[in-house]
Amino acid sequence: MESTSAPEKACFILNPKSGVRSTVSVPDLISNHLDTSRWKPEILLTERAGHATELAQKAAANGARLVVAVGGDGTVNEVARGLKGTSSALGILPKGSGNGLARHLGIPLALPQALALLNQASFHYIDSCTINDHPFFCTAGIGFDGLVSSVFAQSTKRGLSSYVQLVVREFRSFKSEEATVRINGRELTSDFFVVAFANASQYGNNAYIAPMANIQDGLMDVCLIRHVGVAEAIQLGYGLMTKQIAHSSLAEFHTCATVSVQSKEPQYFHADGEFMGQAKEFEVKMFPKSLEVVAALAPKS
């Protein structure tokens, strides 16, 4: 059904380097599938890392009601961080290899259908978090997944199979470090393989690190995995891909609004899969209902 009011501005921010579907012509898809009686589109291309945040801030300042990240979770993160505290909503055209936030939000991976969802313009508020002041919207983590993000950042290969190969290679040499997690008034000290912070339920590619995570409840799900051997790591991998990790004795879950971690040695960490550096101290905070998105979420989920 066509809208009767004037079309509102929708700015599409496209990362030409993202994902494995680079042959797709996004401008053609937009002109073929976007309802121009609802949205007046503008398409901008990113030129470097971090550029999407600047473009999103400018689009919001110029009155775009909708700012659409066209890329993977890295691009989504950059656009979303530019929109926090503005009156522009985030849309996603998933073009990455993992698309964790898009999947959690029920956004179709097929781009014509994702554009159809933008036409419906169903707005929802979602939570966001920070790890050492770096915003994230999907997941962040310390330990093995931090290491993987750092190695993946240097790799030119994308896609699930390259990712799995890299995980297997890095696992052989990874050493869990002792850390203390302070959560809900408790102190938990161990050699942690992974400490994961989940605003959304999955890393991407339907790898569910916190299947119960609710992105609108004002709480993050923290998944603690202590030092593991090869057989246990395989069990965990299976649990991730089958949504069964919550039933594994290898993973411990907590929900909270803030959590801190102190590590003896510097640890790699990531926010939304992007490598953020190394640190010994981590503060992770929750910002309830801090970002408006177009999504296919149930009204009260």
Ligand SMILES: Nc1ncnc2c1ncn2[C@@H]1O[C@H](COP(=O)(O)OP(=O)(O)OP(=O)(O)O)[C@@H](O)[C@H]1O
């Ligand atoms: N024009 C550009 N040239 C090089 N890098 C860019 C450019 N624009 C954005 N980037 C960077 O590309 C990185 C990867 O983007 P993104 O996560 O969207 O794609 P991806 O890694 O292919 O997808 P996924 O995260 O799903 O694997 C981001 O960190 C972003 O900063």
